Amino acid sequence: MSGESPDDRADEESTDPRPATDGGSAAGEGPETDSRPMPSEQPGPRERDHPEGRRNLEGIRIDPVVEAEHESRRAVISALVEDEPGVLARVSGLVSRRQFNIESLTVGPTTVDGHSRITMVVEETDPGIDQIEKQMAKLKPVISVGEVAGDAVTSELVLLKVEADDPAAVHAVSEMYDGKTVDAGPETITVELTGDKTDVDSAIGAFERFGIVEIARTGPTALARGNTPTAPGEKPGTAGEPTTHDD
Structure with missing residues (x-):
């Protein structure tokens, strides 16, 4: 038997320079590292790849095309x-x-x-x-x-209210763009304009020098020219005759 006491052996074990290992790793090897991305680095549920494409915030599938x-x-x-x-x-x-x-x-x-x-x-x-x-x-x-085809007839209506500091000039610009004065007062004049987007935008630009108070635009409406149906497959009807779709 050796002359070492139990206390001496405990001191040697406590001063062992070898690092502790997990799961029975060999002495001298460092602890295993987790290579998985941190939660903050992982894609959110709505950003992960989906066999049918991604989805937006409302859950609607986004077509990759x-x-x-x-x-x-x-x-x-x-x-x-x-x-x-x-x-x-x-x-x-x-x-x-x-x-x-x-x-x-x-x-x-x-x-x-x-x-x-x-x-x-x-x-x-x-x-x-x-x-x-x-x-x-x-x-x-x-x-x-x-x-609607690019050569379709398109038009929109605009009501434009401007300051009435120079009524004669407002009237002159209105005539230039085939407008119509629908209301006139000591402080404002309201003009009605119709035309396609290019004409309307040009007219609005001309009235800006008077000071536009309010504006209301209907947005364009359109019909195809000639006998061409406005919507594909549409068979235009007349009064009393139902409009149908060509299947």
Whole structure:
């Protein structure tokens, strides 16, 4: 037997320079490190790859084709719809939920009772415009929908209220743009203008020197030229004859 006491052996064990190991690692090896990313470095649930694409904050799937880089352009979309309570809200809600940019939205009756035409102007990419048409076509009240041809007849109405410091000059500018004075007072003059977007924007620019007090624009409405249907597949009807869609 050696002459070491139990206390001497305890002192040697307590001063062992070898680092302690976890899980039975060999002496002299450092502790295992966790290579997994910290929680803050991991992608959020809405940013993780999904077999069908990512989703936006509302949970709507983002089409990878639409999300890719494309040039935006201005497009006029016309939809023939059945008159039902809330149809306009359903159309606008569908488009806004998918975060498409609506420039203007107008609705009005057609020659057929129970049918209305919605004209929507959007600033979107070609894939985005295609998605808008496809999603709108799925709505039950929509009879026909499509982009209006570039040479279509488009027009909008504008009411423009300006300061009346120089009535003669206001009247002269109004005549220049085929406008009509619909209200005149000692402090303001209200002019009605109609035309396509280019003409209206030009007229508004000319009236700015008088001081524009208020402005209201309807947004463009459009019809295709000649016998071309305004919405693809649409068969225009006359009074008393239902407007139908060519299946």
